[in-house]
Each structure stands twice: as structure tokens, then as C-alpha cells.
Amino acid sequence: MYIVDIDDINLSKEDFAVIHSNSSLIVSYLSIGEAEEYRDYWQAGWRRGSPLWLDNENPDWNGNYKVKFWDAEWQAIIISKLDSIIAAGYDGVYLDIIDGYEYWQDLGVSDADKYMVSFVKNISAYAKNRQPGFLIIPQNSPELTHRYMDDIDGLGKEDTWYHEDNTPVDIRDTNKDLQALDKVIADGKFVLVIDYVSTKEVQCLFIKHARERGYVPTIGNRLLRTIVELPHC
8 A cells, every 4th residue: 555645746547557456555645634835725825713714833844734624614625635536546545633633622622523523424425425445544543433433444543652762652552542453453444553763673663563463564754755664673
């Protein structure tokens, strides 16, 4: 499976044919919890509060803005992007910023988790109606997975065992995540895990942990600008 960004790669119908002839799948990234000013939907003059669903810029990612993802206008933008992904020939979509609901819960929107679950379910229903078998793969927020298990085909998860500096994640957080990820596997779906680790020793431990539980591991750097080859362990 290849996971790419439709806006970063210009694939022809012939390219898709080659990928599929090798029994491979290709999935496009799609952020549904933040707006990105480098996307084709972004309009000059947009700022916090204009449009009404646009909120603060993410301090960790320049050009990415929190959104009221339950807003009908924002959801229409996402459906339009989804239409483009389906029409181009992709086999699925990799949904990012599912955890965006936490930002709004911290601001007092108590039902933000319900809004996100509903959004994922609606995306799935729309896409699968247009293209049966289309893959829906949310990333992170495994605590929500049981609420849309029937609507997804797999789950992506970052930073399950290790932080970016190669130090272990708090074992309590890891174990909580593993319980949810194991349920995805038990339901006959796949789990893709990525930890941003850089030393061979930690990379091999991460790969061992993942494969023991039936997950598919990969390693990357946080900006995902290069492919990191899995080490021989």
C-alpha cells in the first residue's frame, strides 16, 4: 500500500494501472480536522473567524488552521476533495487530524467527539456508495475507533511506543492504545503504525512490538519528506 498526498503527486491513469497491476493499493492523505492554506480550496483573505468555521493556526504546523469540522460548509469542502480523490483512481483515503476534536473539547464543546465520529461515518458512507470497496483509514484517536468500527477498513497510529527522541511513551498510554488497536485487528481490519525513531536499536524494538501484535510498521521522520528504509534487525 502506498500512502501519498493527491496534491503532492500528479499520477496519470497509466500510473494507477501500473500500481494496480502489481497488486498494490494507493491511498490519499486527507486532513479533515484542520484547514491548510496550501490547498486548492483556500481563498485569499481567509483568517480566523472568516469563514466562521476557521479558527486558530496550529502553532506546531505553519499554515494549518483548526476548524469547526462539524460545520456544513467545511464538510462540503472535504466531500469535494473526496470526490477528486475517488475520480483520480485512488483506492482509499487516509484521514488525518481525527484528534482535532480534543482541541474543541478543551474549549468547552462537549460533543466534539460525537461530531467527529459522525463526520467519519458520513465520509465513509459517501465514499463507499460512490466506490464500493473504497478504503477508509482514520489516523490516531484509537479511543474513538469502536464507535465507527463498521465504517472503517483499518487504522493508522503514530507514536505508539516511542517519542520522536527515541524515548518510550508512558506505558499506561501505550497499553491503553494497544487495547484499542488489538480490537481493530480482532475485527479483521488492519493497523498501520508509525513511530518517528532514528536509532537502529529502537527501530528494531518498535518493529518487533508491532509485528508481534499483527500490526504493519513503518518508520519515518516527522516531516515525511524522505522514505526511511526499515532496518535489518
